[in-house]
Amino acid sequence: MRCPADIAAYAPGSLIRSRRVELSLFGSVRQQVQAWQLAYRSNDLFGRAEIAITTVVLPAGAVADPDRPLLLFQSAIDSVTERCAPSYVLRHHTRAPGSITRLEWPLIANALRRGWAVGIADHGGMKGSFGAPREPGYRSLDGARAALSFMPLGLHPRTSIALWGYSGGGMATAWAAEMAPSYAPELNLVGAVLGAPVGDPGEVFLRLHGSRFSGFPLMVVAALRRLYPDLDAALDADILPEGQALLAAVEKLPPIVALLRMSGQSFDEHLRRPLDEILAEPKIRAVLDDLRLGLSAPACPLLVMQPVDDQVIHCGSVDEQVERYRAAGTHVTYVRDRMSDHFTLLPLSTPMSLGWLSDRIAANPLAPPSTRTVLSSSISAPSLRGLIGVVGTALAVATGRPLIGAPIASRGPHPVEKAA
Template sequence: MSIERDAAFTGGRGTAADTSSDSDDAVERLTTTPNKDPFYRSPAGFEKAELGAVLRSRRVEIALFGTIRQRVSAWQLLYRTSDMQGEPRTGVTTVLLPAGAVPGPSRPLLSYQCAIDAVSDRCFPSYALRDGAHAHGAVPQFELLIILYALRRGWALSLPDHEGMDGRWGAPVEPGYCTLDGIRAALSFAPLELDDSAPVALWGYSGGGLATSWAAEAADEYAPELNVVGAALGSPVGDPASAFSRLNGTIFAALPTMVVEGLRRTYPDLDRTIRDHVAQPGMTILSSLERKTTVHAVLTLLMHDLERYTDIPLADVMATPELVQIFQDIQPGKSAPSFPLLVVQAVHDPIIAVDDVDGQVERYRTAGAHVTYVRDRLSEHLSLHPIAAPATLNWLADRIADRPVPPNTTETVWSSALSVSGVRGLLGLTVSTGRALLGRVR
C-alpha cells in the first residue's frame, strides 16, 4: 500500500503534505531498497523548501534483524537538506518514540548516527531497521540493540541516513548537514509534538562517530537555532587518510576500499584519478560494493590490496594533488563546537588507531572545544561501543539536564565498565537486549 503523495510547498520549514495518519492501517508495510522505493524520490520543486522541511512521511515497523518486530512508534521523514557545496538534496531520517509514549514538547531529542560504513543502500538505517529488510551484515541492524536501550530513556530519536541518497561514505561536512536537517525535520514533525527549543544531543560510533563529528562541527554555523547540548563521539576515525594506509591489504581492507568508492561519488577529480590509474579488475571490485553490506564486503575482500590494480605505486596515487587535498578535507577536528564533547576510544583498537583519535581531540582543544576524552585499555573496536554505551548515555543525560560539565581532561581507564554505574548500565543493556530478542515476532 502506497501512502506517499508529492508535497505542496509554501517555503516554510516544517511545511509538509504527505504526513500519514497515526492509525495502524497507515503503517507502510512494503519494504523495498531505497533505490526502488518511491518514498525516497525527491518531489518536484523540493529545492524551494527551507532546510529541514519535511517533504514526505510515513509510519513504519521497526524489527531487529528485519524479523523481530519491536514495540516502538516509528516514522520516516523525507526532508530538504544540502550537499557540501550547498546544492539542494533530500535526506531521510527514521524517528522513534518509546512504545505508548505520549508526545509532548518537553521531550529531548537524541540524533543517533549509525555506523553505515558501506555504500550499499541496504545498509541505510531507514532500510536496514525496517521489518522485512534483507540487510544481513548491515551494522545498523546490530546497533538497533543500543538504539532501543537509548530509547528506554524516554527520549525521541532521529536516525538519519547521513551518507545521503547515493552512499557518500567518507565525505566531509555533508553528513553533518544531513544530520542537522534531520533534527530540524524531527522537531517540526507534528506527530512528535516536540518543541523547537527542545534539548538535542548527538551520538555515534565509528563511522557514525565520524558523522557525529561533522554534525558537531557544523552545528553552530549551519543550524544555530538548534539547542544542541552535547555530542558523544565513539571511536570517530580521527584521520581517514591514516586509516586508509593502515587498513589496505589487511583483514579489514574492505573498509578503506568502500571509502574510496564513497569518495568517488563525492569528488569528480578523485573519480578521474582512480579511472586513470586503476585497472578494470579493480574498478569492477569498486563497483561490486554497491551490492554488499559491510560484513559481506569485509568477508569477501580479506587482505585485498588496491595497489595490485594500480599502474603506479599506491603511495604515488595518494600523493597526487587531488588526493592530498581530499585527505585534508575529510580529516575532522577543524572547528570547535560551542557545546561540550565526549570522546571514547579503545587504546588497542585494530581498526581506528588511538593516535588518530588523540590527534582529533587535540585539534578540537586547540580550536577551543571542551572535550572529555576517555581511553579504554581493555576494549577493542567492536566491544567498546556496548561497554561504553551506559556511561555515554549517562553523560548525554547530564547534558540534557544541564548538570555541570566534567573537566576538560584525558583519562585512560582499564575499562569503562569498571564502576558501580558501569556494571548497572551493562545489566540494563542486557535486559534491554533480552526484551528486543523477545519482541513482537512477525
C-alpha cells in the same frame, strides 16, 4: 524516493512527507515502538538541495512531554549500497544481512527506555557517500529540524538535542557537531558522544589498505570517486580493469560482507603504479585533507571514547582530533579504554555514553576537561548497573517486548570521571 521538482525552494530541514512504519530486529521481530520516516530537504557536499530521510522513534505508548529530549544517533552505515541505509534495514520484513545498523539497534533502544525520542538519519544519503565530509552533518542536522516540526513527536524548537555515534557513526556525529554552530545554530545541542570517531580518514585509509580490514578503504574509494573528479580521474588513469570490477562489486556489499570478502586485498595489485605514489599527488592530498575532522570547533561539550589498542581506528589520530578541538575552545572529556577493542567498546561504553548525555540534558555541571586512560570504561558501579540494563534492553528487543524504563526526569547524574 521521488524528489520534488522545486526542492531548492524548500528551506533546509523542511518536512516534505512522512509515513508510519513498523520496525523490527533483523527484519523479523516486531518492535513495540512508535516509528515514522520523514523525508525532508537537505544538501549534498556541494550545497545542492536534495531529499533525505530520517527514521524517528518514540517509546510505545509515549504521551506528549515538553521535557522529552531528542537523541540523534548516527549509525555506522559504513556502506555504499542503499540497502544498508537505516530507513531500510530497521523496517519490518526487510533483508539486509551484514548491516551494522541492525546490530546497533539493541543499544539505541536504551535511549527509548529512558523515554527519549530518537532520530536515525540516512546520513550517507541516497547515493551511499560513505566517508564524505560535511554531508553527514547536513543530513543529521536537517533531520533534527524535520523532527522538531513533526507534530506527532511532540517536540518544540528548544528541545534538548544530544548526538551519539560510533566508528563510522562517530565520524558522522563529529561532522554534525562541528557544523552545527554555523549551519544550524538555532538547534539546542547539549552534548555529543563520539566513539572511535575516525579523526583522520586519510590516515585510516592508508593504514588499513591491504589489511584484514581493507574492505573499509575500498568502500570509501568507491563512494568518494563519485564526489571528487580529481580522485576519479586519477583512478581512471591508473586502475586496471580488474580494479574497476572490484570497486563495482564493493559498491553493492554490506559492510560485514565486504570485510570478509575483501580481507587482505591490496589495491596496488590493480593499479599501474603504486597507490602511495598516486595518493602523494597534490590534488589527491587535497581530497584526503578535506576529509580530516577537528578543524572546526563544536559549540557543545564532547565525550570522546576510544580504545587504546583499536585495530581499525588508530588511537593517535583521535588524540590529535581531540587536541584540535581543545585548541579551538571546545570542552572535551576524553576517555581511552585499555581493555576494549574496536568492536567491543560501543556496547561496553553505552551506559557511560547515555549517562553523560543524561547529565547534559539535565544541565548538570560539567567537570573540567580531562583525558583519562582507564582499564575499562565498564568497571564502575554506575556502568556495571547500566550494563545490566543494557542486557535487559537487548532481551526485550530480541523478544519484541515493550521497552519499559524510568520516566524522563528521574534519571540521576552519571559521574563519568568517577566511572572512568
